[in-house]
Amino acid sequence: MRRIDAILIALGFFLTGGIIYVAFKVLGLDAADAGIWSQVILVLGLIGWVSTYVIRVFTNDMTYHKQVKDYDDAFFAKQLEKMTPEEIEKLMSDKQ
Template sequence: MRRIDAILIAFAVFVAGGIIYIIFQYLGFDAYDAGIWSQVLLVLGLIGWVVTYLFRVFTNNMTYHKQVKDYDDAFFAKQLEKMSPEEIEKLMAEKDS
């Protein structure tokens, strides 16, 4: 993620909080209650994001892990292309024993 992306996301969350506050006031909440409930929704959204992030971390479903796996797969495929059929047969025989 680039720095500008992080800044835009933070700004979007800030604006979303303001919009939620205005919506609550439009629905009839006073300023105090609208502020509390808009913060509650923002905190619940943050907790939800953290939970999904932790889930991706513990299941190794992160972009970095996918890139490393793709690189390893491509590297080993390239190595197999360079090997002769006899070398591949020998390698398979070593694997089985």
């Protein structure tokens, strides 16, 4: 992630909090309650976002794992192309 991406994400969260705060003020909450509820919504959103990351970590659904699997698949396919039909037959009989 580039530095500008991190800055834009932080700015997006800041603006989202402000919009939620103003929406609560328009709905009739006083400043303290609007601030508290906008913070609650932002914290719950952040917890939800982090939980998706944790789930991807534990299910090995990360970009790195996908790249390693794609590399391994391509490597073994290339090795299989180099083998003669006799070598493939021998490999298949050894596997069983």
